[in-house]
Amino acid sequence: MEWKRVKGWESYEVSNTGELRGKRGLLTLSKLTRGYGYHICENGKKSILTKSSLMREHFPYEWIKNLDDDEEVKPIRGCPGYYITTKGRVWSDKTYDFLTPSPQGSYYWVVRCWNGTKWEKCYIHQLVGRHFLPWEEGLCVLHKDEELPFPEINFLSNFFLGTMEDNSKDNRNKNRQGQQKLTWDDVRSIRKSLSEKTKTPKELSQNLMVSLSTIYDIWKERTWRPL
Numbered sequence: 187m188e189w190k191r192v193k194g195w196e197s198y199e200v201s202n203t204g205e206l207r208g209k210r211g212l213l214t215l216s217k218l219t220r221g222y223g224y225h226i227c228e229n230g231k232k233s234i235l236t237k238s239s240l241m242r243e244h245f246p247y248e249w250i251k252n253l254d255d256d257e258e259v260k261p262i263r264g265c266p267g268y269y270i271t272t273k274g275r276v277w278s279d280k281t282y283d284f285l286t287p288s289p290q291g292s293y294y295w296v297v298r299c300w301n302g303t304k305w306e307k308c309y310i311h312q313l314v315g316r317h318f319l320p321w322e323e324g325l326c327v328l329h330k331d332e333e334l335p336f337p338e339i340n341f342l343s344n345f346f347l348g349t350m351e352d353n354s355k356d357n358r359n360k361n362r363q364g365q366q367k368l369t370w371d372d373v374r375s376i377r378k379s380l381s382e383k384t385k386t387p388k389e390l391s392q393n394l395m396v397s398l399s400t401i402y403d404i405w406k407e408r409t410w411r412p413l
Contacts, residue, residue: 188243192235197228200240202248220282238282249277249293258316259281265299274340287340293332295340310340317407318342324378326353326371350375354393370395373410379403 188398189207192198198208205212206224213224215237223236241248250259253271262268265281276285276297287295287310315327325347335342348356350372372394379385380401385393387401394401403409 188245189231192240193243195226195228195233195235198226200244202239202245204241206235207241223292235321238280241282242279244281249282255377258318262299262308262313262317263337265301265308268299270310270317272314272318273340274310274314274342276310287336289336293329293339311345312369312371314342315347318346319345321347324349324383326350326369326374326375328353328356348378350379350390350393354395368394368400368404368410370410372402376401399409 188198188202190201192200192206198206200206204215206215207227208226213226215222216225218234218236221236221238223234224240226233226235252274253259253352257271257275259269259271259275259277262270262276269277269378271277274287274295276287276299278285278299280300285297285299287297290296290309296307297310298305299308300306300385311327311329315321319327319342321327326349327345328348329339330344330346339346354374376390376394379390380387385400387405391398391401400409
């Protein structure tokens with residue numbers, strides 16, 4: 187176990203497992219309104235130090251040591267302080283913990299990340315595919331098997347890249363006609379195709395199995411406004 191002097195509190199030390207000790211020994215971790223913390227006092231000055239803030243300040247990357255042997259991690263582009271792993275886990279420096287995804291639709295899972303300006307809804311499959319596959323603008327991240335349980339459904343091994351046409355074919359092959367739910371990958375591809383005039387609104391409507399009005403609303407930014 188490794189110990190470091192707590193910055194600003196010379197009478198205390200914090201370990202790489204989040205324990206705190208003072209001159210009288212280990213302190214008891216208390217449950218707070220949000221999270222857990224320690225009540226401390228030094229030279230008449232009292233304060234509460236949360237476990238997450240102590241770890242974030244003194245051992246910011248200790249959590250990486252606890253990843254599975256076959257699990258890789260990368261920082262999430264556009265959201266400083268967040269990380270995505272090949273097993274679909276999202277780490278937050280702010281909470282010093284993995285975020286808990288919420289189900290979205292039949293097989294999507296989402297988390298909310300702060301991008302520095304506002305909260306952004308992030309789809310786990312897109313985060314994994316965009317960071318660990320050779321993704322580029324215009325490509326969609328597709329599922330190999332939508333019937334897998336959580337969390338295996340969000341593992342890198344369950345994703346592959348394809349065009350909007352591939353996505354449309356995948357929907358037909360898996361009998362999901364009429365049930366298409368657009369993602370930001372689809373929306374960006376729609377706007378790029380219309381801007382570069384590589385596809386007509388009618389073609390996009392047919393490929394993605396959505397109405398023409400949906401395509402026009404996206405193009406005019408009446409819906410799916412840029413983040």
